[in-house]
Each structure stands twice: as C-alpha cells, then as structure tokens.
Amino acid sequence: MKKESDSIRERISARDLLSRSSLHLPGDRVRSEVRRQASQSFATQNSATPSGGSASFATVKAVMHQQLLEDLDRRERITANEDELTGLVTDFVTDALATQDWPLNDSERKQLVDDLIEETIGVGPLAPLLADPAVSDILVNGPYKVFVERYGRLEATEVRFRDDEHLVRIIGRIAARIGRRIDESSPMVDARLPDGSRVNATLPPITIDGPTLSIRRFGRRRLRSDELMKLGMFTSNMREFLRFAIRGRINMIVSGGTGSGKSTFLSAMAEAIPDTERIVTIEDAAELQLDQGHVVRMETRPPNIEGQGRIVARDLVINALRMRPDRIIVGEVRAGEALDMLQAMNTGHDGSLTTIHANSPRDAMARLETMVLMAGIDLPSRAIREQAVSAIDIIVQVKRYEDGVRRVQSISELVGMEGDTPQLQEIFRFVSKGKVNRKITGEFVATGVVPHIVERMRENDVDVPVHLFHTSTGTSTRNEEERPSDDRARSW
Numbered sequence: 001m002k003k004e005s006d007s008i009r010e011r012i013s014a015r016d017l018l019s020r021s022s023l024h025l026p027g028d029r030v031r032s033e034v035r036r037q038a039s040q041s042f043a044t045q046n047s048a049t050p051s052g053g054s055a056s057f058a059t060v061k062a063v064m065h066q067q068l069l070e071d072l073d074r075r076e077r078i079t080a081n082e083d084e085l086t087g088l089v090t091d092f093v094t095d096a097l098a099t100q101d102w103p104l105n106d107s108e109r110k111q112l113v114d115d116l117i118e119e120t121i122g123v124g125p126l127a128p129l130l131a132d133p134a135v136s137d138i139l140v141n142g143p144y145k146v147f148v149e150r151y152g153r154l155e156a157t158e159v160r161f162r163d164d165e166h167l168v169r170i171i172g173r174i175a176a177r178i179g180r181r182i183d184e185s186s187p188m189v190d191a192r193l194p195d196g197s198r199v200n201a202t203l204p205p206i207t208i209d210g211p212t213l214s215i216r217r218f219g220r221r222r223l224r225s226d227e228l229m230k231l232g233m234f235t236s237n238m239r240e241f242l243r244f245a246i247r248g249r250i251n252m253i254v255s256g257g258t259g260s261g262k263s264t265f266l267s268a269m270a271e272a273i274p275d276t277e278r279i280v281t282i283e284d285a286a287e288l289q290l291d292q293g294h295v296v297r298m299e300t301r302p303p304n305i306e307g308q309g310r311i312v313a314r315d316l317v318i319n320a321l322r323m324r325p326d327r328i329i330v331g332e333v334r335a336g337e338a339l340d341m342l343q344a345m346n347t348g349h350d351g352s353l354t355t356i357h358a359n360s361p362r363d364a365m366a367r368l369e370t371m372v373l374m375a376g377i378d379l380p381s382r383a384i385r386e387q388a389v390s391a392i393d394i395i396v397q398v399k400r401y402e403d404g405v406r407r408v409q410s411i412s413e414l415v416g417m418e419g420d421t422p423q424l425q426e427i428f429r430f431v432s433k434g435k436v437n438r439k440i441t442g443e444f445v446a447t448g449v450v451p452h453i454v455e456r457m458r459e460n461d462v463d464v465p466v467h468l469f470h471t472s473t474g475t476s477t478r479n480e481e482e483r484p485s486d487d488r489a490r491s492w
C-alpha cells in the first residue's frame with residue numbers, strides 16, 4: 001500500500017517537471033514524452049497498481065538520461081571507455097542532484113545513478129534509442145542501418161556507427177557485461193540484459209553484410225489483456241472464452257510468426273490463472289511477466305566458454321515436473337522438450353501453456369511432431385499425433401498483419417483424429433475485408449461452434465456461457481451475409 005507522503009511527492013515531482021524552467025529540455029519530442037509520462041504519473045497515483053509509484057521516478061530518469069546524453073555528446077565523450085563513462089555519469093548525477101531539487105529519497109538517488117550508468121555505458125550511439133520508452137525493438141543491420149519499432153511500426157533512424165569495428169566493439173561490450181563472449185570462433189550470441197531485454201548479435205561471416213544486433217526491449221511497458229483488446233488484438237468475447245478456458249485448465253498453444261505477439265499474448269492470458277496455483281515457467285530468456293505470487297521462474301543456460309554446463313529446456317521441464325507444479329508454462333517450445341510437455345499434459349498436468357513458431361495451427365501441429373522427434377525417441381508419426389491431439393485442446397494463431405496490428409487470426413479446438421489426420425475446428429476467426437488508408441478492415445467472428453471442451457470445463461466447475469459462441473458475437477460492423485459456413489471441422 002502506497003504511503004500518502006509518497007503520493008504527494010509524486011504529485012509535486014511530476015508538476016515540477018513540467019514547470020521547471022532550468023530543465024532545458026532538448027526538443028519537442030522529449031518534451032512531449034516527459035509530459036506524457038508526467039500525466040501518466042497523475043493518472044496512476046491513486047491507483048492500486050504497484051507501478052503507480054514508479055512513474056515519477058521514471059520521468060526524472062528519462063529527463064536526466066536525455067540531459068546526460070546531450071552533455072556527453074556535446075563533450076564528445078559518448079563513446080568513451082567504460083571507466084571514464086562511469087566517472088562522467090556519476091559526476092553528472094551528483095551535480096544534477098545537488099543543483100536541482102529532485103524530490104528523491106536516498107535509495108532512489110542511488111538507483112538513479114545505477115540505472116543511468118547501466119543505460120549509458122557501452123551502448124554508444126544506441127543510447128538515445130534505449131532512452132526512448134516508445135521504442136520496443138532496435139535492429140542494427142551493419143553500422144549504417146539502424147531501425148526501430150515504435151507502436152508496432154518499423155522506422156529507419158539517423159543513428160550510425162562509425163564503422164564495422166565500432167559496432168563490433170559495442171556488441172562485445174554488451175555481451176561481456178552479461179559474461180558472454182562473441183568473436184570469430186563463436187560469432188553468435190543470444191542473451192538477456194539485466195533489465196530483461198533480449199539481445200541477439202551476429203558477426204560476419206554468419207551475417208554476410210556485417211555485424212547485426214537485435215534488441216527486443218522489455219520491461220518498459222507490459223501490455224495487459226485490456227490493452228491488447230483496445231489495440232484490436234481480440235474481442236471481449238474471445239478474451240472471455242480464453243479466460244474461462246484457462247481457469248478450466250485447458251492446455252493451450254499460442255502459435256505465430258516472429259514478433260507476432262505470442263509471448264505478450266501468453267502473459268496476458270496468464271492473468272486469468274488463479275493466484276492459489278503454483279506456476280513454474282521455463283524460458284530461454286525469462287520474459288514472461290506474471291501477476292501471481294507463487295511463481296518459480298526457470299531459464300535455460302548456454303554452455304560456458306569451455307563448452308560445458310549447458311542446460312536445455314528439456315532438462316528444465318523434467319525438473320519442473322518434480323516441483324509439484326499446478327501449471328507449467330514453457331515460453332516457447334523449440335525442440336525435444338515438446339515430448340516431455342505433451343507427456344506432462346497427458347498425465348494430469350492440465351492447464352499448461354506454451355508458444356510455438358508456426359504460420360498456421362496446421363503448421364504448428366506439424367512442427368510439434370518434428371520437435372518430438374528431436375527428443376531422439378523413435379516414435380511413429382501416428383503415435384506422436386495422437387499424443388498431441390489428446391494433450392492439446394486449443395491453438396490460438398496470432399499474426400502481425402501488414403498494417404502493423406497484431407491480431408488473433410483464429411482460435412481453434414483440436415477435436416480428435418480422422419484416420420491419421422488431426423481435426424481442427426475454428427471457434428473464432430478474424431475475417432479481413434480489405435484495406436482503407438493502409439489499415440486493414442475486417443472483423444472477428446464466432447463461427448457458431450460450441451467447443452467440446454466446454455463440457456469438460458463444466459466438470460471442473462467452470463461454466464462457460466454459450467452466448468460467447470453465437471455467430472452474432474463479432475464486432476458491430478459484422479455483415480450477416482458473410483457468416484462462415486457451418487462446415488467448420490477442417491482436416492489438414
């Protein structure tokens with residue numbers, strides 16, 4: 001529970017930020033960003049969310065970071081070495097805190113110094129991009145091509161590195177900070193930064209035209225299911241159904257292409273897991289954000305420099321089963337862990353959730369089969385399919401459409417096998433109708449089918465209202481003539 005004095009301090013600090021004439025905010029963009037953050041601070045100060053307390057701190061930090069970068073840039077010290085930068089940042093913050101009356105307590109001041117050092121050191125020309133909270137991805141294709149994604153859209157930036165060597169040095173620093181090495185003998189690195197951002201870097205000759213760096217920002221802003229719905233990812237009926245499904249312990253796979261929003265969607269759906277359950281999460285780079293109190297987070301480990309100590313997702317799934325989990329969430333199935341997951345789902349560990357990289361529910365099933373084979377166990381195709389069909393209840397297909405909007409393309413139920421072929425039945429789908437001003441128009445429709453799992457969920461005391469599946473539950477613009485046919489059980 002936030003103290004009254006904290007809340008007053010926040011109010012003062014946010015107001016201060018807007019009126020302080022000594023700030024010399026650099027440009028309109030920063031000014032409006034600060035204003036936006038400050039107003040967010042007002043909006044959240046009375047809310048019960050834990051994030052409500054940190055908005056003004058974040059605002060102070062954003063302003064300071066921008067000032068610091070300008071200062072370093074003016075003095076041409078932005079690419080200085082780490083020791084020198086640590087000194088410069090510490091001096092800057094000490095000065096700023098002495099001359100500007102920021103309403104921060106001692107621990108916040110220390111946190112501010114640590115955060116600014118963390119954000120400034122070693123990332124060179126990328127620093128301004130990292131300081132911009134609207135940037136969700138930073139993609140560097142060689143020294144002269146740097147792109148960012150803001151609000152779902154990719155944009156080229158003016159940011160440049162001096163040359164290949166400059167970029168390689170910064171990639172090396174990022175890797176070194178988390179105890180990894182990248183060089184000719186191991187030219188790829190995949191890692192998680194201390195703030196949770198995911199980083200992948202490659203060097204030539206793996207990437208032919210130069211070094212690359214891909215940063216998926218994380219922890220800046222979590223998209224909750226309410227927001228995803230407002231962003232047009234799904235309708236309230238779809239969400240309602242999935243919430244019931246999660247409470248009713250169905251096994252669900254979220255399928256989609258790279259960056260289609262699978263992990264975000266999974267986190268949002270996990271909001272519906274009751275707080276009384278013990279959840280074990282398994283990821284390559286921990287990025288899931290869960291509200292529940294009882295969560296054990298596990299992360300795979302790459303081999304060390306001597307090539308020893310590798311721990312793969314499969315080891316973690318096997319271990320997780322011994323931890324008395326109520327639910328296992330595997331961030332993404334990529335290999336042999338698929339077998340252990342399916343077995344777990346089939347042996348009473350219901351309610352498991354995962355994501356898979358695939359372009360359709362059908363493709364997801366085919367990939368799952370290949371992954372099970374990667375466990376090195378010689379199972380006939382049919383046996384694997386049967387196991388998959390009896391384990392998985394629902395496949396949610398997500399997609400980043402051409403207009404940059406991520407939508408749930410379909411929600412399908414796996415209803416059984418016909419011969420050797422798993423049968424999928426769509427429950428909801430997005431029907432695209434074309435484009436207006438580069439924006440895709442269309443609507444989410446219910447196919448009218450009441451899924452089989454509704455009955456099973458009833459046995460678990462979760463009563464799903466069947467009106468959710470009525471064909472009229474699409475968006476209000478729904479054209480009745482375009483109602484999908486009744487023959488929805490599709491084979492693949």
Ligand SMILES: Nc1ncnc2c1ncn2[C@@H]1O[C@H](COP(=O)(O)OP(=O)(O)OP(=O)(O)O)[C@@H](O)[C@H]1O
Nearest residue numbers: 136152228231233257258259260261262263264406
């Ligand atoms: N509905 C949405 N609207 C706008 N942005 C979204 C939406 N869903 C996800 N995002 C953003 O898209 C980016 C990619 O999302 P996410 O990491 O969930 O995708 P992914 O499919 O799991 O990616 P990967 O294939 O790399 O694992 C993130 O920056 C996230 O904040």
Ligand SMILES: [Mg+2]
Nearest residue numbers: 262263332355
């Ligand atoms: Mg993901």
